[in-house]
Amino acid sequence: MYLHGTSKINSKGHLEIGGNDVTDLKAKFGTPLYIVDEDLVRLRCREYVAAFRESGLTFQVAYASKAFCTMAMCRLADEEGLSLDVVSDGELYTALQAGFPAHRIHFHGNNKTVEEIEMAIDAKIGCFVVDNFIELHLLNAIAAEKGQRVNVLLRVTPGVEAHTHEYISTGQTDSKFGFDIGNGSAFEAVRVASDLASLELLGVHSHIGSQIFEVEGFQMAVERVAQFAIRVRNELNVAFKVVNLGGGFGIRYVEGDTPLLVSQYVKAITDAVKTHFAGLGDILPEIWVEPGRSIVGDAGTTLYTVGTSKDIPGVRKYVAVDGGMTDNPRPALYDSKYEAMLANRANEENIETVSIAGKCCESGDMLIWDLELPKVISGDLLAVACTGAYNYAMASNYNRIRRPSVVFVKDGQADVVVQRESFDNIVGNDVIPERMKKVAVTQ
Structure with a gap:
């Protein structure tokens, strides 16, 4: 072993x-x-932060709590300066009970309930990652009732199929998650979200899968999201302040698994951002990522x-x-x-x-x-x-x-x-x- x-x-x-x-x-x-x-968990957190600092980009590293969510783990992530992704009221409650700063919590999920949305808005979390049109309008309505304006990212599927198990591959067109770039629904979602008074559209989120050992899928996703961002700016006059490129970085389970170093994944992504987002001008979007498995x-x-x-x-x-x-x-x-x-x-x-x-x-x-x-x-x-x-x-x-x-x-x-x-x-x-x-x- x-x-x-x-x-x-x-x-x-x-x-x-x-x-x-x-x-x-x-x-x-x-x-x-x-x-x-514990030392290894902290080392992985620090590897991500150090690699992004080396890139010179503005960033957030958000721990994907679905991988392992306890109050102690939330506290550790906070101590290491990470943000936090949650996908349910239970994960959100755990984070809040651990004293995790709500403004660094991002709420994911393809079917958030009214109760979950209300709980998250009341806690004043940092961002919702919106997955579909129903949620877009529901979130706007609840935020309006509460007299709040909430930050959102739109989850988009870039049409990239990662080399991983079919059950944990999420970036392809045929996925239960997100607005598809290829069929136009993502563009329409940007248009709609921009017009909703109680939503502040920060940008988009893309996640192509899990347990990925190569960088080509991430690089292709960056390219397609950048092309989409340029089109949105040119046709809708909407600029993305944030681009969340998800997680999915692989680890070694058994002999033959060949994950890259954290620094290699991050360098490939940040270099691709610098290349493909150059068409937007001098100001690059803030880059967020969501490692979970590769941290714990x-x-x-x-x-x-x-x-x-x-x-x-x-x-x-x-x-x-x-x-x-x-x-x-x-x-x-x-x-x-x-x-x-x-x-x-x-x-x-x-x-x-x-x-x-x-x-x-x-x-x-x-x-x-x-x-x-x-x-x-x-x-x-x-x-x-x-x-x-x-x-x-x-x-x-x-x-x-x-x-x-x-x-x-x-x-x-x-x-x-x-x-x-x-x-x-x-x-x-x-x-x-x-x-x-x-x-x-x-x-």
């Missing part, structure tokens, strides 16, 4: 993250356990305890752990691949091929197929790397399994940032109707 950030093998042959032996973390916090390398993904490790195994001679050996698709649904959803190791016996030679099964009552609850490990025994600790993004965020209570705890580790310290769910949490929202309650039997 590739060791990211502060991860290393200590003198005991145990995996250590943030100065913490994972066997000690298991003893203190139990398993499954999400472990987040490789900083996360999930620790499991091995339970049972099943050896089918000549076919496969299954090794079951105490988690699975409830804490990591990505293999089932996207056929995602991961690397893992026996964290308590990290220096031992790999001698068998096993497949890691979860404990859910589903044949599809498989975390890793065909993993090389030492001889696995019950009680071993399995560490799965790069689980910082979209694992906790997508976790569920299927089979009424309790969601794991999350700890931030740094300099030998481990702090719980999400408590492990209790049985009371599991039934906390359940209600038994009066007609179904047991009636005491009298003799």
Whole structure:
């Protein structure tokens, strides 16, 4: 398993993250356990800020909280000077409860409810990313009722298909997101938004997908958005102050993944902006980006305890752990691949091929197929790397399994940032109707 950030093998042959032996973390916090390398998260934040400063452009780096949203993560993003993207009232509430400055919050989503819009306007967030005409008029009406004028970006689809899984590719024409540049709806949206009295049109937003390893897609998106911006200025006399180029920067999950350095992604984008927006004159728009996975993904490790195994001679050996698709649904959803190791016996030679099964009552609850490990025994600790993004965020209570705890580790310290769910949490929202309650039997 590739060791990211502060991860290393200590003198005991145990995996250590943030100065913490994972066997000690298991003893203190139990398993499954999400472990987040705080230093690595902060390093990624700083890499983005430094790369944009190097470009000389005016910018905002907004952490895409959908990747991993907790109050502690929102606080960390604020401490590192990032803005924040949210896509629901729950994410917005989390950010506000963490004390994140509302003026640096951007609200995304293709189907914002009236309640969500009202909550965001009342909080005086920095910007709405508007996805469709219905939302455009609804937002204007609600803002007018509240006597406010709100900032908006229009999400546009530039017709760029990123080389990624079809479920996380969003920049192509056939997408549920945004106004399409190619068919004219984006141009019409600019015209309409410019005439709505309670909206301040800042510019446009473009996002082409996720887990992208090359820069050509981003460069093409910049070119098409620039061409659109020039047309809008020439024909509608509307100038974009802000161009949000989204996120989607890839990380290394397994051998063969070839992500670029943060600085390489940023340089390719900013160079393309300088080239293609030159037709607008001396003043370039402010550039926003929205990294999520590339900030938290490789900083996360999930620790499991091995339970049972099943050896089918000549076919496969299954090794079951105490988690699975409830804490990591990505293999089932996207056929995602991961690397893992026996964290308590990290220096031992790999001698068998096993497949890691979860404990859910589903044949599809498989975390890793065909993993090389030492001889696995019950009680071993399995560490799965790069689980910082979209694992906790997508976790569920299927089979009424309790969601794991999350700890931030740094300099030998481990702090719980999400408590492990209790049985009371599991039934906390359940209600038994009066007609179904047991009636005491009298003799």
